[in-house]
Amino acid sequence: MRRREIRVLILRAPGTNCDGETVRAFRDLGVGVDVLHTQRVFKERNLEEYDILVFPGGFSYGDYVRSGAIWAKECEYHIGRDLEHFIDQGKAVLGICNGFQLLVEAGFLPGFEGKARYPQVALANNTTGGYQCRWVHLRHVNRGGCLLTSSLPRDALLRIPVAHGEGRFLLPREVEREYLRRLYENDQLVLRYTKPDGSYAEGEYPHNPNGAYHDIAGICNPEGNVLGLMPHPERAYFGWQLPDWTRCEEPPRYGDGRLILESIVKYVERRF
Amino acid sequence: MRRIKRSPHPFEHYLIELRGASRGELMEVAEALGLGLTPEEMEAIRDYYTLSNRPATDVELQTYDQTWSEHCYHKTFKGVIETPDGVVDGLLKTYIRRVVEELKPRWCLSVFEDNAGIIEFDEEYAIAVKVETHNHPSAIEPFGGAATGTGGVIRDVLGVWADPIACTDVLCFGPLDTPYEALPKGVKHPTYLFRGVVAGIGAYGNNMGIPTVNGAIYFEEGYIGNVVVYAGCVGILRKDEYVRAVKPGDWILLVGGRTGLDGIHGVTFASAELTEESEVVSRPAVQIPNPIEEEKLKRAIRAVAEQHLGSGITDLGGGGLSCAVCETARRYGLGAEVWLDRVPLKYPKMAPWEIWISESQERMLLAVPPQNLEGVLEIFHGEQTEATPIGRYREGGVVEVFHQGVRVAEIDLDSLFKPPRVRRRTTWRPPALEEPSFPMPRDLGEMLKRLLASPNISSREEVIRTYDHEVKGCTVVKPLHGWNAGPSDAAVLKPLRDSWRGLAVSCGLKPRYGRIDPYWMAASAIDEAVRNNVAVGGRRIALLDNFTWGNPEREDRLGALVYACRACYDVARAYGMPFISGKDSLYNESPLGPVTPTLLVTALGIVPDIRRVVTLDLKRAGDPLYIVGVTKPELGGSEYYRLMGFLGASVPKLKPGEAMGIYRRLIEAMDGGLVRACHDLSEGGLAVAAAEMAFTGGLGLEMDAAAVPREGELRLDLLLFSESNGRLLVEVSKGRGGEFEELMGDLPHARVGWVMEGDPLVIQREGEIVVNLPLGELLEAWKTPLGA
Known part of the structure; x- marks a missing residue:
């Protein structure tokens, strides 16, 4: 598939607020982008027209109950089957921040045996300092199973900001070990928080900004085409978005966030 | 009550007979309906209904009450004020709006008339901006008060069709360590208010996806009884959308x-x-x-x-x-x-x-x-x-x-929008204050660390991190700069996808100076806002004024307000920078007395190309460091005096002509690519500013205090911590110092040091080292948590 033929759908619900910068980033990559209100998609049932589906950041429906929970249930009810079909075809689904929370609440992630009826993991309240808006260091730990980040070198170190109050990746205590083993076996771990020197944060604040278990910042489904991230790649897309770009004699044109989004586009180019 | 009768309709509705009512009866009516109208205003309303020859309705009287309130009509700013130096016919007209009326800048599209001020951004787009106060609600219910303050000011910007792109917040509290016993009944503890207000502002801005990019937090005893919450919003719109x-x-x-x-x-x-x-x-x-x-x-x-x-x-x-x-x-x-x-x-x-x-x-x-x-x-x-x-x-x-189907009110707009003009008198006497005398502390490095850790200087990171300051992905200069999260002078936004043009947002407030002199307090607040804006390369600056004052019916409070307004005109006129919007909050009184008179000045500047933007962090070892502006023995109201337990009398003054000359040249130097870093000197003066530049950039600095241009006798500690206006520190690219000096010409400037590889910060005077501290120690002091 040629890049300009690729079509990205960015869904939004009341309270979604990172759609603008996500559109800007994808457009810069040369793909076609639509932003649609989720109600319209519920009515038109037109997911089929798209190759990449993005659930962007924000506070859908005020994040009452649990972050992303209301929007997730609404999507399951109206377009649950369509979403499953979309994913079964190998098309790309990306959830950023609130979008990641939605994918977890809807049971698509980690999705050990396909879509789960109930959430299998949680993105819980940060243990430290409440809402956190800060740049973090991340390591791409995936071994190739995540199709969407397969263009990123293994162990690549990335600098991308987070901004959330509920981002602490958590496994159910009684199956913690088992789930972690499965995440490793299925190669579902994608990004982990590190210190500036690249060693894992080991839960240490602020390098791990929310207290996430095993420093987990992003995971994919076993098939590797559904990706959930707490960090915001669209806020680290251009060089001038970096926190220290004014220190560079020649500021970089792009930031590390672009690597992730471009890798998704490349996957679709290759696959279809 | 005899004069209030329920109408026969199946809903709550009253007819009020004002015709022939005495002043006492009028005030009884006002009290029964919960109206805040004065006797003179009630009489004016009675006269209208006498002329119309009909009873009033509750809906009508409530309308008058709302429209004529200080909050809605700004009676004091529009009223007649008798001062010892003559009559002022409207503070707003005489001092604030007059600047824009005299300057008539082409780029001011709508000022002081709509929900928000509107200025040109580029040929196609305009910027809308408004700053509001939400003090009273925040004192009762800090979370809801602050959140609805933010919500309200965002709607002000929507109220001129603009798309809100950034929020600001400036907050003033009593000291967080205020003992509970010191609080009168009904006054909530500063820590409770602080947590609630911060959470409220964050919750609203974050949920709406509008980055909170600039602000300030100030702690002072005068805010114990009266918390101050300013919320601002900046929006963008195509000109034809207005x-x-x-x-x-x-x-x-x-x-x-x-x-x-x-x-x-x-x-x-x-x-x-x-x-x-x-x-x-x-x-x-x-x-x-x-x-x-x-x-x-x-x-x-x-x-x-x-x-x-x-x-x-x-x-x-x-x-x-x-x-x-x-x-x-x-x-x-x-x-x-x-x-x-x-x-x-x-x-x-x-x-x-x-x-x-x-x-x-x-x-x-x-x-x-x-x-x-x-x-x-x-x-x-x-x-x-x-x-x-x-x-x-x-x-x-x-x-x-x-x-x-029932007519419950018939309101004549001519009568509604002609409230009786307020006429007030002022007296203001300068407080009897003395300059303190105390021996110079032996360890100035220790003093510097204590200043960095003091509540009005230390890092606001724990607050700023709870605000999303990057949503929308347009924040080019963030409030916390670099990986060490140093204090940016202004936030810079890049609002348009296809343009490099940027918007610099900064603020200034100097409440403590107001306890010495309201005129110089206001002048200093304006200069600080402008200086902060210039430090990142902002120009064509527009100003907003937000007054928080005590009861204007008391002559001393109003007298101070008149002086502050006068300074607004004098300085803004001399700078050629118009006020484009403003808002006042008066009657900030509590059982502890009036609020510390506070003027917040917000400045919006244009950065023609954000690739040229300047930040505060030191960038290259070997670069020379310059100071511009004159250091004077002006420590009245300074953080240093406060730390020593004094207020002082020598409030910083301002020579607007000289300051503006310096700013113009500095901008030229930036455009010429001479400037690598720039930082404004404010609370804590020269030493604090130098430390902030050093630890933000992670580079050492060697400075010679003897080289600093000065006026008057200045002991070393006073030189390092003086808060004189109009000063900035400038890192100039290596080898271009000559060009910079030539550009500055006879304006006060001097090379005071050099950027060094790695640690430490060294300040010496004539060969004697007076401060020698590793950056880590300075950074740690500065990052002392608030309330610790």
Whole structure:
């Protein structure tokens, strides 16, 4: 598939607020982008027209109950089957921040045996300092199973900001070990928080900004085409978005966030 | 009460007989209806009804009460003031608005007339900006008060059709370590207020996806009884989207949230002093925030603006529907009819007057030509938010209000918008203050660390991290700069995808100086806001004024206010920078006395190309460091004196001509690529600014105090910590110092040091090392948590 033929759908619900910068980033990559209100998609049932589906950041429906929970249930009810079909075809689904929370609440992630009826993991309240808006260091730990980040070198170190109050990746205590083993076996771990020197944060604040278990910042489904991230790649897309770009004699044109989004586009180019 | 009679209709509605009422009877009526009107105002209203020869209705009297409140009408700023130096015919006209009227800048598109000030951004786009106060509600209910303050100011920007792109917040509290015993009954502890206000501001801005990019937090004893919350918002719009063309027959659309009993008499409350009873009596005056409702509202309003479907718009803030309908009708020279029973309510059985003046949040008023009504309703439906036609504009200057077919009010706009002018007198005597004398501390390095750790200088990171300051991905210079999170002078935004043009947002406030001299306090606040803006490369600067003051009916408070306003004119005129919008909050009094008189100045500058933006962090070892401006023995009200336990008398003054000369040259130097880093000198003076530049950049610095241009006798500690205005530190590219010196010419400047590889910060005087500290230690001191 040629890049300009690729079509990205960015869904939004009341309270979604990172759609603008996500559109800007994808457009810069040369793909076609639509932003649609989720109600319209519920009515038109037109997911089929798209190759990449993005659930962007924000506070859908005020994040009452649990972050992303209301929007997730609404999507399951109206377009649950369509979403499953979309994913079964190998098309790309990306959830950023609130979008990641939605994918977890809807049971698509980690999705050990396909879509789960109930959430299998949680993105819980940060243990430290409440809402956190800060740049973090991340390591791409995936071994190739995540199709969407397969263009990123293994162990690549990335600098991308987070901004959330509920981002602490958590496994159910009684199956913690088992789930972690499965995440490793299925190669579902994608990004982990590190210190500036690249060693894992080991839960240490602020390098791990929310207290996430095993420093987990992003995971994919076993098939590797559904990706959930707490960090915001669209806020680290251009060089001038970096926190220290004014220190560079020649500021970089792009930031590390672009690597992730471009890798998704490349996957679709290759696959279809 | 004899003069108030319930009407026979099946809903709560009263007729009030004012004809022939004495002053005492009028005030009884005012009290029975909960009105904040003065005896003179009640008499003016009585005279109107005597002339019209009919009884008043409760809805009508509530309308007068709302419209004539200090909050809505700014009686003090528009009134006549007798000062010892002559009569001032309107503070706003004489001092604040006069600057823009004299300068007549082409780039000011709408000033002091609409919900927000509007200035040109580039050929196609304009910037809208407003800063509000929300002090009274925040003192009662800090989370809700601060959140609705933010929500309200965002609606002000939506109220000129603009897309909100950034928020600001400036907060003043009592010291966090204030002992509980020191609090009078009814006054809440500063720590409680601080946590609540910060959480409220963060919750609203974050939920709406508007980055909070600039602000300040100030701690001072004068705020224990009166917390101060300023919330600002900046928006962008295409110039052709700014539509104001309401015609007779246009629909009045109430859009957004539903109307309830929250926020009844909010403006009356905001125009009164806080007392022990405020908690019980005024809790209903505080509104309830729902940011997601406003997020939907924003999307819909922007869609209406982009498609040019509306003919007018305004925010429903203080006074609710009553102010919004009457003010818009007045603005377009029209009248209106409104059917209150069509207003969607949160619960049934609200009285007409309550519906009419409720300040429930997340509501706005749109004017829509009949042929566009369907299109507009569809847009709101698509965003899952309500839009209800509740009336129409029509010819004639009368607003008629109906409920269930009954006319409950007939308001003559000529009479409504001619309140009796307030006439007030002032006296102001300078306080008797002395300059302290104390021996110079032996260890100035230790003093520097203590200053860095003091509550008015230390890092605000724990607060700023809880605000999303990067959502929208346009924050080019963030409030916390670099990986060490140093304190940026101003935030810079890049609002347009296809343009490198940037907007610099900064602020200045110097409350402690106000305890010495209100004139120099105001002058210093303006200079600080401007200096901060210049430090990142901002120019063509526009200013906003926000006064928080005590009761203006007391002569000393008003006298100080007049001096502060005078400084606003003098300095802004000399700088050639107009005020484009403002807001005052008076009557900030508590059982502890008046609030510390506070002027917040917000500055908006243009950065022609953000690739040229300058930040505060030291960048390259070997670069020379310059200071511009003169250091004087001006430590009155300084943080250093405060640390030593003094207030002092030598408040920093300002020579606007000289300062502006320096700023102009500095901008030239930046445009010429000479400047690698720049930082403003404010609280804590030279030593603090140097330390901040060093630890933000992670580079050492060697400075010679003897080289600093100065005036008057200055002991070393005073030289390092003086807060004289008009000064900045500038890192100049290696080898270009000569060019810089030539450019600065005879304006005060001097090379004071060099950037060094790695640690430490060294300050010496004539070979004697007086400060020698590793950057880590300075950074650690600066990052002392608030309240620790």
